[in-house]
Amino acid sequence: MITVLVFAHLKEKFGQPRLVLEEQELTVSQLRRVLAEQYDLQDNSVMIAVNEEFAEEDEVIRAGDTVALIPPVSGG
Template identity: 55%
Template sequence: MIKVLLFAHLQEKVGQESISIERIETTVKDIRDYILSAYDIGNLENVMIAVNEEYALDDDMVKAGDVVALIPPVSGG
């Protein structure tokens, strides 16, 4: 199982703080594509993705037990 943490508006759109993906191994891109198809959240083009607290690229591998975080851009004032 891969745990996916959601932050900011992604958390609000999905309605929970995290989701679980039942896969042994996949890529960051596959996780991005899965979330886009499973949830009505718009796009993830500007969302940074971290795996085990390190920023990841689309072709990076994610394994069971890893924690993935979807971090949308934030603005402040």
């Protein structure tokens, strides 16, 4: 299983602070597709971190990894 932590407005969108995916292994790109299909996440500006480091689209996520979805933030 892969744990996905969600922050800011995504927590409200999903109605929970974390998602648990049954997949054992997938790339960041594949994760984006799963989130789009299962959770209607269409925002490609969301950054994805794997085990507390920002990840590239081809990075492999494995069971036991912790993933964070970090929405874009703005400030002034």
